[in-house]
Amino acid sequence: DAKTTQPPSMDCAEGRAANLPCNHSTISGNEYVYWYRQIHSQGPQYIIHGLKNNETNEMASLIITEDRKSSTLILPHATLRDTAVYYCIVSPRGGATNKLIFGTGTLLAVQP
Amino acid sequence: DTEVTQTPKHLVMGMTNKKSLKCEQHMGHRAMYWYKQKAKKPPELMFVYSYEKLSINESVPSRFSPECPNSSLLNLHLHALQPEDSALYLCASSPLKVRENTEAFFGQGTRLTVV
Numbered sequence: 001d002a003k004t005t006q007p008p009s010m011d012c013a014e015g016r017a018a019n020l021p022c023n024h025s026t027i028s029g030n031e032y033v034y035w036y037r038q039i040h041s042q043g044p045q046y047i048i049h050g051l052k053n054n055e056t057n058e059m060a061s062l063i064i065t066e067d068r069k070s071s072t073l074i075l076p077h078a079t080l081r082d083t084a085v086y087y088c089i090v091s092p093r094g095g096a097t098n099k100l101i102f103g104t105g106t107l108l109a110v111q112p
Numbered sequence: 113d114t115e116v117t118q119t120p121k122h123l124v125m126g127m128t129n130k131k132s133l134k135c136e137q138h139m140g141h142r143a144m145y146w147y148k149q150k151a152k153k154p155p156e157l158m159f160v161y162s163y164e165k166l167s168i169n170e171s172v173p174s175r176f177s178p179e180c181p182n183s184s185l186l187n188l189h190l191h192a193l194q195p196e197d198s199a200l201y202l203c204a205s206s207p208l209k210v211r212e213n214t215e216a217f218f219g220q221g222t223r224l225t226v227v
Contacts, residue, residue: 038155042221043219043220043221046215087154099168100157100216102154105154
């Protein structure tokens with residue numbers, strides 16, 4: 001399984017964009033980049049995923065570099081409710097070996 | 113219905129007790145997972161079921177015994193646990209077919225305390 005590296009913590013001012021980086025230099029061609037977050041004492045929540053193109057949904061945008069060795073999750077207007085641990089995970093899509101292996105994640109603290 | 117429901121939410125058990133954790137989903141997902149999460153650590157994968165068959169066991173001690181009686185239910189049977197097994201136990205489910213969106217849905221977890 002490919003490994004990911006994330007900064008342990010980041011701060012962001014409320015209303016500003018939060019940019020969370022992730023390195024995944026050993027990613028394989030069939031592996032997707034997934035982002036999940038875990039708000040304190042809750043189960044992880046899916047945010048977004050992508051293969052090589054940039055992706056956007058109602059929660060966030062995902063920017064993947066051309067060589068696919070790193071990515072950035074962007075929360076365009078962070079709110080206090082976005083304070084959580086954000087996990088970047090690389091995994092094949094579907095199949096019997098589909099499993100999510102969590103790294104240490106980034107604790108994002110949104111400040112008022 | 114996009115929920116994964118776990119019961120109970122909290123469980124306190126003695127080291128000689130036998131208890132079970134339950135997980136249920138009605139999204140038609142054919143992959144189900146058990147994770148263990150200690151405080152301030154990321155979730156650790158324990159077991160994966162694919163089409164109701166155990167496909168991955170991440171070298172979990174035998175005092176944890178998973179069971180998938182049908183495509184909607186996943187159980188984790190606990191026996192002779194140790195205090196260090198106290199943790200948040202998370203269940204998740206996801207589709208298996210590549211053409212479907214493969215995001216995983218997680219339950220809110222069972223907070224287990226072994227005394």
